[in-house]
Amino acid sequence: MLDRGAAIFNLFAMSRIYFEDFVAGAVTIYGPRTVTRQEIIAFASEFDPQPMHLDEEAAKKTMLGGLSASGWHSCAIMMRLLCDGLALHSSSMGAPGVDEVKWLKPVRPGDSLSARVTVLDKRAPKTRPHMGFVQFRCEMLNQHGEVVLEANYPGMFAKRNREAAE
Amino acid sequence: MKFFDDIRIGDLREFGKHTFTVEEIKRFAESFDPQPFHLDEEAAKRSHFGALCASGWHTTAACMRLIVDYHKRLAAEMIARGEQPAKIGPSPGFTNLKWLKPVYAGDTVAFASEVFEMRPMASRPQWGVVRMRTIGTNQKGERVYEIENTAFIERRAA
Numbered sequence: 050m051l052d053r054g055a056a057i058f059n060l061f062a063m064s065r066i067y068f069e070d071f072v073a074g075a076v077t078i079y080g081p082r083t084v085t086r087q088e089i090i091a092f093a094s095e096f097d098p099q100p101m102h103l104d105e106e107a108a109k110k111t112m113l114g115g116l117s118a119s120g121w122h123s124c125a126i127m128m129r130l131l132c133d134g135l136a137l138h139s140s141s142m143g144a145p146g147v148d149e150v151k152w153l154k155p156v157r158p159g160d161s162l163s164a165r166v167t168v169l170d171k172r173a174p175k176t177r178p179h180m181g182f183v184q185f186r187c188e189m190l191n192q193h194g195e196v197v198l199e200a201n202y203p204g205m206f207a208k209r210n211r212e213a214a215e
Numbered sequence: 216m217k218f219f220d221d222i223r224i225g226d227l228r229e230f231g232k233h234t235f236t237v238e239e240i241k242r243f244a245e246s247f248d249p250q251p252f253h254l255d256e257e258a259a260k261r262s263h264f265g266a267l268c269a270s271g272w273h274t275t276a277a278c279m280r281l282i283v284d285y286h287k288r289l290a291a292e293m294i295a296r297g298e299q300p301a302k303i304g305p306s307p308g309f310t311n312l313k314w315l316k317p318v319y320a321g322d323t324v325a326f327a328s329e330v331f332e333m334r335p336m337a338s339r340p341q342w343g344v345v346r347m348r349t350i351g352t353n354q355k356g357e358r359v360y361e362i363e364n365t366a367f368i369e370r371r372a373a
Contacts, residue, residue: 096280112304112305125246125247146311148311155305
């Protein structure tokens with residue numbers, strides 16, 4: 050991604066969690082957030098208009114056996130949990146991508162979802178002294194404790210003290 | 216959807232284009248990704264992105280919409296020819312999603328895919344697994360998005 054050195058530090062001057070604060074093995078739970086039928090249908094109408102995401106009766110006839118959220122909606126909900134819980138209170142610079150997402154179970158209307166985030170690893174490239182990559186595994190759990198989605202991805206975070214890093 | 220048996224490695228599909236407007240970018244971000252560079256032009260200018268840009272998950276969702284519309288058109292054409300379209304099962308997930316460059320407000324991204332792997336399912340002989348790489352390219356010809364999707368696709372009855 051684009052690299053604009055000092056600008057990052059102005060934007061994130063007030064943030065709380067920096068690259069240095071992540072410790073491998075640490076587990077944090079964010080959420081929960083309840084998903085309504087209306088939200089499932091609204092998201093699907095705009096982005097994934099297939100019967101299993103739009104209509105209860107039509108959804109019963111599909112392999113998912115009932116109305117369920119689009120997998121992309123589940124990903125977006127995960128993002129919101131991670132935003133509210135972490136990104137907005139940190140020096141987050143976004144993510145370059147996602148290594149893998151597994152959609153393990155359907156997300157149903159009324160489900161209450163939490164994100165269980167484990168820090169797997171972190172690395173600070175020498176070529177970019179002001180930031181580093183934190184590798185996460187995020188498991189999204191429903192109210193029954195079932196993992197509905199698992200994601201593995203690197204997050205980019207600015208360091209607390211750029212001068213010290215250089 | 217074509218049946219598994221009629222799909223080949225290397226098959227290319229063009230799903231169409233989507234233009235990401237300021238209004239859409241902000242609306243998606245308010246719901247799902249309320250970071251300053253997706254919500255506010257001024258804050259975005261001061262960020263490492265340099266201008267308002269779409270949430271990466273907005274890009275994936277917009278791509279999905281084009282894929283669904285493509286398959287609906289294809290199914291309608293097949294039905295019009297008197298053919299039965301193949302069923303698609305729920306996707307188990309994806310790998311190697313890359314947000315290669317920001318998708319800025321006003322950008323138009325074209326999405327296309329290529330099949331790179333196919334295998335029949337031993338446990339469920341009526342289904343096959345198809346993996347495809349989908350790529351998003353902006354109006355300047357820059358690759359902004361890449362993902363490897365997996366789909367379960369119905370096989371023709373033996």
